[in-house]
Amino acid sequence: MxxxxxxxxxxxxxxxxxxxxxxxxxxxxxxxxxxxxxxxxxxxxxxxxxxxxxxxxxxxLERKNSFIRPPVANLDTLFIVVATDEPAPDFYNIDSMLSITEANNVNPIIVVNKIDIKSQNEICSIYEKCGYKVYSICGNKEDGIDELKNSIEGVCAFAGQSGVGKSTIMNQLFPELLLEVGEISQRIQRGKNTTRITELFKINKDTYVADTPGFGMIDFINFDLLTLEQLNEKAFPEFTPYKNNCKFRNCTHLKEESCAVISAVRENIIPASRHENFIRLHDELSSKNQYK
Ligand SMILES: Nc1nc2c(ncn2[C@@H]2O[C@H](COP(=O)(O)OP(=O)(O)OP(=O)(O)O)[C@@H](O)[C@H]2O)c(=O)[nH]1
Ligand SMILES: [Zn+2]
CATH class of the missing domain: 2.40.50.140 (Nucleic acid-binding proteins)
Structure with missing residues (x-):
C-alpha cells in the first residue's frame, strides 16, 4: 500500500x-x-x-480541512484578493473569509490589488493592525509580485470578489499556468452551471496552487465552514489580548459597557469595521442556529 x-x-x-x-x-x-x-x-x-x-x-486519509468552492482539501494558504477600487472593497466579505480561514487552520494572506487607481493605505492599516500579512500590488505590472511569490507555500488558493484581479495576479505569479487560467476565465464566463474541475498545479516541491479561483463565500454559512463557537474562539485574533480584561467572564463582546474589546475599538486600537463585522457574523450564525 x-x-x-x-x-x-x-x-x-x-x-x-x-x-x-x-x-x-x-x-x-x-x-x-x-x-x-x-x-x-x-x-x-x-x-x-x-x-x-x-x-x-x-x-x-484524515484531512485538516475541506472546502466547497473551490472543492479542495488540506488547504494551507488562502490569498484573499481585495481591490482598492473597481470593485470597492467589501469589508464584510473580507472578514467572513478571514474568519473561515481561522476556523479551518488556513493561513490567510491579504493581497491589496489595483494600487494604481487608489491608495491602499486604509485597507493595509486595518489588517496590519490586526496582525495579518498584507501585500500591496499592481496586478498588471510586476511591482511587488516577487515579494508575494516568495510567500507562497504549501497548497494555496486565491479568493476574492469578482473583478478584483485574481486571474491577472495568478497569471503574473505563474506564467506557466497562463493557458489553464485563461481557459478557466472563459469557463466562468460561460455560466455558473458549467462544471468546473479543480486541479492542483505543482509550482515546486510541496507548493501547489488550486487553478479555480473564487472560493465563493456566498453560502458559507450553509456549509458549516464557520460555527458560532469558532467565531467566538478562533476568528478575530486581535480581540484575544483584550478578552481577559472584560468585567464579566461571560462577556459576549457585542455591546457590554464594561467590555475591554469595545474599549479597544473606541480607542481605535481595534478597527471599528472589524468589530461591526464580528457583530454581523455573530447575528447571522445565531439566527442560523435558531432554525436548526
Ligand atoms: N487598474 C488596474 N486594473 C487591474 C489590475 N489588476 C487587474 N486589473 C483589471 O481588472 C479586471 C478584472 O481582473 P481579473 O483578473 O479578471 O479579475 P478576477 O478577480 O479574476 O475576476 P473574476 O474572474 O470575475 O472572478 C481586468 O480588466 C484586469 O485587467 C491592477 O492592478 N490595476
Ligand atoms: Zn468583552
Missing part, C-alpha cells in the same frame, strides 16, 4: 501524485464510495499500485 496526494478528480478518475512526484491515474474502491466521502483535489489517499501501473484507491 502506498500514500499519495490527489491532484485532480474528473469523471470518477483520480490523478494521484506519489511521494516521488510521479503522477498516475486510477479509480476508487466501492468501499470509499459507499462511505459517501467525496475525494477532493488535495486529499491524501492510500492506494494499491497495479501491475499495469494504474492505481486503486483504498482509503481516504
Amino acid at each position: 502506498q500514500n499519495g496526494r490527489v491532484l485532480k478528480q474528473q469523471n470518477g478518475l483520480y490523478t494521484i501524485e506519489d511521494e516521488n512526484g510521479i503522477s498516475r491515474v486510477g479509480n476508487a474502491g466501492s468501499k470509499i464510495r459507499k462511505e459517501g466521502y467525496k475525494i477532493l483535489a488535495g486529499d491524501f489517499v492510500e492506494y494499491i499500485l497495479n501491475t499495469d501501473n494504474s492505481i486503486f484507491i483504498n482509503s481516504l
Whole structure:
C-alpha cells in the first residue's frame, strides 16, 4: 500500500501524485464510495499500485480541512484578493473569509490589488493592525509580485470578489499556468452551471496552487465552514489580548459597557469595521442556529 496526494478528480478518475512526484491515474474502491466521502483535489489517499501501473484507491486519509468552492482539501494558504477600487472593497466579505480561514487552520494572506487607481493605505492599516500579512500590488505590472511569490507555500488558493484581479495576479505569479487560467476565465464566463474541475498545479516541491479561483463565500454559512463557537474562539485574533480584561467572564463582546474589546475599538486600537463585522457574523450564525 502506498500514500499519495490527489491532484485532480474528473469523471470518477483520480490523478494521484506519489511521494516521488510521479503522477498516475486510477479509480476508487466501492468501499470509499459507499462511505459517501467525496475525494477532493488535495486529499491524501492510500492506494494499491497495479501491475499495469494504474492505481486503486483504498482509503481516504484524515484531512485538516475541506472546502466547497473551490472543492479542495488540506488547504494551507488562502490569498484573499481585495481591490482598492473597481470593485470597492467589501469589508464584510473580507472578514467572513478571514474568519473561515481561522476556523479551518488556513493561513490567510491579504493581497491589496489595483494600487494604481487608489491608495491602499486604509485597507493595509486595518489588517496590519490586526496582525495579518498584507501585500500591496499592481496586478498588471510586476511591482511587488516577487515579494508575494516568495510567500507562497504549501497548497494555496486565491479568493476574492469578482473583478478584483485574481486571474491577472495568478497569471503574473505563474506564467506557466497562463493557458489553464485563461481557459478557466472563459469557463466562468460561460455560466455558473458549467462544471468546473479543480486541479492542483505543482509550482515546486510541496507548493501547489488550486487553478479555480473564487472560493465563493456566498453560502458559507450553509456549509458549516464557520460555527458560532469558532467565531467566538478562533476568528478575530486581535480581540484575544483584550478578552481577559472584560468585567464579566461571560462577556459576549457585542455591546457590554464594561467590555475591554469595545474599549479597544473606541480607542481605535481595534478597527471599528472589524468589530461591526464580528457583530454581523455573530447575528447571522445565531439566527442560523435558531432554525436548526
Ligand atoms: N487598474 C488596474 N486594473 C487591474 C489590475 N489588476 C487587474 N486589473 C483589471 O481588472 C479586471 C478584472 O481582473 P481579473 O483578473 O479578471 O479579475 P478576477 O478577480 O479574476 O475576476 P473574476 O474572474 O470575475 O472572478 C481586468 O480588466 C484586469 O485587467 C491592477 O492592478 N490595476
Ligand atoms: Zn468583552
